[in-house]
Amino acid sequence: MKTLVYSIHGFDKPVIEKLAQGKHELMFTELPLNENTAHLAKGFEAVALFTSDKANAEILDVLGNNGVKFIALRSVGYDHVDLAKAKQLNIKVANVPAYSPYAIAEHSVALLMALNRKIILAQKLMRQNDFRLDKLVGFDLHNKTIGVVGTGKIGSAFVRIMHGFGCEILAYDIEQDHELIEQCKVQYTSLETLCKNSDVISVNCPLNQDTKYMFNKTTFSQMKNGVVFINTARGGIVNTQDLLDALNQGIVATAGLDVYEYEKPIFFYDHSNTQIEDELFEKMRSHPNVLITGHQAFLTHEALEGIAATTIKNIVEWSINGKSINDIN
Structure with a gap:
């Protein structure tokens, strides 16, 4: 069976090629799946997609007409695929349900620590021969209250790291993890209570119809003034304009973001010789209290090998x- 791998990059192609050797015939394209590239799948029975790919109803129709019967996602999340349409077309979809949750949890901590201890500014001042410390005051994480939204594999890994720092943990999820309650003294509460009482809020939940714009003008207004906001989950969980307003109002002191709701045409590509036509993104990345990374939280050797395998x-x-253990439709 021939598989077309969309959105291949230098960081993942060698790993996928190595693990596929002798097991499967793969063809690669650096192009993302969208309305202009769906025709490339003609003659392939399967496609492998990344988070930057787009598989809405219209595109799935093209894939189905071209003979595609299986979609292998190189991600946990599947918000970029219209599962109902895929089922209607009898196209099976499988994801990667787990791959080193520590990679993303640790990146969340890295963003938090870089913001809190002013690492980026400190490096800038160091290069300017300015060794004053006046602008570099942070705070102890010990005894601070950390709000964790989503305590699945990634969220629970983040909880355990924060527990190791000596933090108090509030959590919000539709299911409670009793092991976290027992081992890390986690208190499950409402989202409003979490917002009102947390010094740091970390978003670790999937994007779906229930979590779309979960963080908006209302939820930001419920937060403590000076909260640190971290999102390494999905950009669409946060209304970016409302976050920007909260930053400008001082409700959110600093924000660490590995995702952005309109990231698809931006992240994973070299725009060094082009103009990015996204005013909201430009405002966010130029904000002095915002640290953005380009959806790289998953990017460790262990995670790449897990995804590829x-x-x-x-x-x-x-x-x-005709089916896989990780089918989701």
Whole structure:
């Protein structure tokens, strides 16, 4: 069975090629899947997609007409795929349900620490031979209250790290993790209570119809003045304009973001010789109290190997059995 791998990059191609060797025939394209590239899948029974790809109803129709019967996602999240349409077309979709949650949890901590201890500003001042400390005062994380939204594999890994710092943990999730309650003294509460009482808020939940714009003007207004806001989950969980307003009002003191709601045409590509036509993004990345990374939280050797291994396994299982253990539709 031939598989077309969309949105391949220098960081993941060698790993996928190595693990697929002798198991499966793969073809690669650096282009993302969208309305202009869906025709490239003609003659392929399967495609492998990344988070930057787009698989809405219109595009799935093209894939189905071209003979695609299986979509292997190289991600946990599947908000970029219209699952109902895929099911209607009898196109199976499988994801990577887990791959080193520590990668993303640790990146969340890295953003938090860089913001709190003013690492970027300190480096800038150092290069200017300005060794004054006046602008570099942070705070102890010990005894601070950390609000964690979503305590799945990634969220629970983040909780355990924060517990190691000696923090008090508030959590919001539709399901409670009793192991976290017992081992890390986590208190599950409402989102409003979490917002009102947290010194730091970390977003670790999936994007779906229930979490779309979960953080908006209302939720930001419920937060403590001076809260630190971290999002390494999905950009669409946060209304970016409302976050920008909260930053300008001083409600959010600093924000560490690895995702952005309109990131698809921006992240993962070299725009060094082009103008980015996104005024909101420009405002966010130029804000002195915002630190943005380009959806790199997952980017560790362990995570890349886990993603590649599960993706290849899903494809091989589907080619043999017509289904994989990680099918989601």
